[in-house]
Amino acid sequence: MEFEPKIVAFLCNWCTYTGADLAGVSRLKSPANIRVIRTMCSGRVDPTFVMKAFDLGADGVLIGGCHPGDCHYAEGNYKTLRRAHMLKKIMRKYGIDEKRLRLEWISAAEGDKFQEVTTTFTETIRSLGPLDWRKRIGKGDRTEHTVAV
Amino acid sequence: MAKPKLALYWASSCGGCEIAVLDIQEKILDVANAFDIVFWPVAMDFKYDDVRKMEDKSIDLCLFNGAIRNSENAELAHLLRAKSKALVAFGSCAHEGCIPALANLTTKDAILKWVYKDSPSTVSNNGAVYPQTHTKMPEGEIEIPEMWETVKSLDQVIDVDYYVPGCPPQPFQIWNVIEYILSGKPLPPKGSVLGADEKTCCDECPRERKEKKIKKFFRPYEILSNPNECLLDQGIICMGPATRSGCGALCTKANMPCRGCYGAPPNVVDQGAKMVSALSSVVDSQDPNEIDEILNQIVDPLGTFYRFSMAHSILKRVDKI
Numbered sequence: 001m002e003f004e005p006k007i008v009a010f011l012c013n014w015c016t017y018t019g020a021d022l023a024g025v026s027r028l029k030s031p032a033n034i035r036v037i038r039t040m041c042s043g044r045v046d047p048t049f050v051m052k053a054f055d056l057g058a059d060g061v062l063i064g065g066c067h068p069g070d071c072h073y074a075e076g077n078y079k080t081l082r083r084a085h086m087l088k089k090i091m092r093k094y095g096i097d098e099k100r101l102r103l104e105w106i107s108a109a110e111g112d113k114f115q116e117v118t119t120t121f122t123e124t125i126r127s128l129g130p131l132d133w134r135k136r137i138g139k140g141d142r143t144e145h146t147v148a149v
Numbered sequence: 150m151a152k153p154k155l156a157l158y159w160a161s162s163c164g165g166c167e168i169a170v171l172d173i174q175e176k177i178l179d180v181a182n183a184f185d186i187v188f189w190p191v192a193m194d195f196k197y198d199d200v201r202k203m204e205d206k207s208i209d210l211c212l213f214n215g216a217i218r219n220s221e222n223a224e225l226a227h228l229l230r231a232k233s234k235a236l237v238a239f240g241s242c243a244h245e246g247c248i249p250a251l252a253n254l255t256t257k258d259a260i261l262k263w264v265y266k267d268s269p270s271t272v273s274n275n276g277a278v279y280p281q282t283h284t285k286m287p288e289g290e291i292e293i294p295e296m297w298e299t300v301k302s303l304d305q306v307i308d309v310d311y312y313v314p315g316c317p318p319q320p321f322q323i324w325n326v327i328e329y330i331l332s333g334k335p336l337p338p339k340g341s342v343l344g345a346d347e348k349t350c351c352d353e354c355p356r357e358r359k360e361k362k363i364k365k366f367f368r369p370y371e372i373l374s375n376p377n378e379c380l381l382d383q384g385i386i387c388m389g390p391a392t393r394s395g396c397g398a399l400c401t402k403a404n405m406p407c408r409g410c411y412g413a414p415p416n417v418v419d420q421g422a423k424m425v426s427a428l429s430s431v432v433d434s435q436d437p438n439e440i441d442e443i444l445n446q447i448v449d450p451l452g453t454f455y456r457f458s459m460a461h462s463i464l465k466r467v468d469k470i
């Protein structure tokens with residue numbers, strides 16, 4: 001069976017979520033691989049959410065926020081920017097391709113950008129293949145006694 | 150009335166928790182008076198078989214320190230669970246993996262290969278002989294425990310009643326816990342963290358905090374820090390904001406950053422994630438390239454943010470390399 005990426009998207013209520021809505025009412029087709037979770041600000045996306053998404057089976061995580069300067073809580077998206085960089089650094093160490101996390105600024109007027117981002121991100125994840133984190137770290141949990149050298 | 154029965158055991162640990170128990174000093178005599186110590190391998194001569202012969206649930210209190218990293222640790226965890234009424238994950242290793250669980254940042258194969266073949270101090274092993282769980286000798290077969298791929302906390306292997314955090318738990322906190330249990334007061338709800346508080350290490354820290362704006366991170370040896378100001382304000386990674394209070398901010402009082410040994414604060418699932426969040430708030434830049442430059446100064450982020458809590462982290466271990 002062909003691999004269909006599971007992507008969790010945390011979208012800011014004031015911009016990207018509304019942008020996604022606009023994409024919808026404008027009948028712009030975007031992939032069904034995206035599962036949207038609305039947050040009040042991209043700054044609400046705790047690093048725990050991202051880790052938990054990967055642990056629970058997400059193949060990719062998208063965070064959508066207001067453009068720099070436009071965050072309704074002044075600084076939330078800058079904090080998100082730094083978090084995303086830190087998270088990517090951590091993900092590399094865990095052995096998770098950092099491309100599995102994507103941060104994008106998409107305003108309420110950018111339905112077309114929402115379509116473009118979700119489409120290209122889905123393709124990126126499709127080419128990376130399934131993450132399947134639990135299976136990945138669980139298998140061979142108690143390996144053979146001998147060591148292949 | 151018969152004295153309550155006490156057992157202490159060490160699984161994969163350094164022995165520091167055992168020393169911490171002795172560090173309650175003369176009060177150890179009160180412990181010996183109040184309890185009938187039925188198992189304590191580090192201090193008294195007991196055999197595992199003595200435990201196997203005990204009735205189920207006949208031990209009133211078991212303080213279990215050490216992570217679970219091999220089959221022997223797991224066997225004793227199951228055995229002591231069956232024999233104990235109240236079983237406590239005592240110290241950071243049993244609580245959340247601690248230093249042994251840093252092995253989860255690599256693989257079992259890589260560890261064995263390094264230790265038995267590649268390390269510069271391995272000189273007499275040209276044949277690269279690796280430990281086998283079963284070896285046939287003229288006298289019979291020898292069996293040693295099997296090392297696990299992933300180090301686990303005690304509660305990932307058996308059901309745990311209480312947690313006492315710390316690497317090691319501070320003696321005054323150990324005594325608080327023992328005193329509480331001896332007082333006969335009703336025991337706290339299952340799953341409680343004992344011998345610690347409900348805030349963060351920063352709340353106990355006497356250092357003065359200002360607005361944090363960090364452009365450069367330092368390792369403790371790279372900077373002469375101001376002894377009165379918050380270490381994180383000065384760019385030294387201090388786990389205080391992501392660590393449970395209870396030790397009295399011991400390290401920051403000794404001019405060292407908190408390494409995080411009391412584990413995640415209440416309501417925090419993942420200590421490292423909390424630290425990612427805390428640091429993201431204090432890095433002083435809005436430019437992606439500069440942010441990367443600043444963050445790249447953090448050496449070994451996983452080992453630093455999860456020094457004590459890798460086993461309890463959401464993602465648990467690195468992917469097999």
Ligand code: SF4
Nearest residue numbers: 351354379380387389
């Ligand atoms: S970050 Fe460290 S030095 Fe600063 S207040 Fe918290 S515990 Fe103290």
Ligand code: SF4
Nearest residue numbers: 396400407408409410
């Ligand atoms: S300051 Fe931090 S590392 Fe030091 S004893 Fe306290 S909790 Fe542990």
Ligand code: FES
Nearest residue numbers: 012041066071072
């Ligand atoms: S309100 Fe949209 S990113 Fe903060």
